[in-house]
Amino acid sequence: MRRHFTQTQSLEERLAEEAKRLHEQAELLPHGNLREAVERKARQAETGSHISEWLRSPGLRVPT
Numbered sequence: 612m613r614r615h616f617t618q619t620q621s622l623e624e625r626l627a628e629e630a631k632r633l634h635e636q637a638e639l640l641p642h643g644n645l646r647e648a649v650e651r652k653a654r655q656a657e658t659g660s661h662i663s664e665w666l667r668s669p670g671l672r673v674p675t
Contacts (some may be wrong), residue, residue, distance in 0.1 A: 623667075626660035629653075 618625070633653035640646040 623660045623664045626656045626663065630656035630660065 620628075630653045633649050633656065637646050637649040637653065640649060
């Protein structure tokens, strides 16, 4: 059986918070592959937040 729950924050907010958390985590890591991977995940979360915000914007029009 699948559990359903209501999100209290928008997708954009959750992704932005995840990006912030990952940036903070990366700051604590020594320079190297792991830090780069965490920073990459943070940038991906930021990009996802921006894309979701753009897709939900009222100015977005369907191409004709």
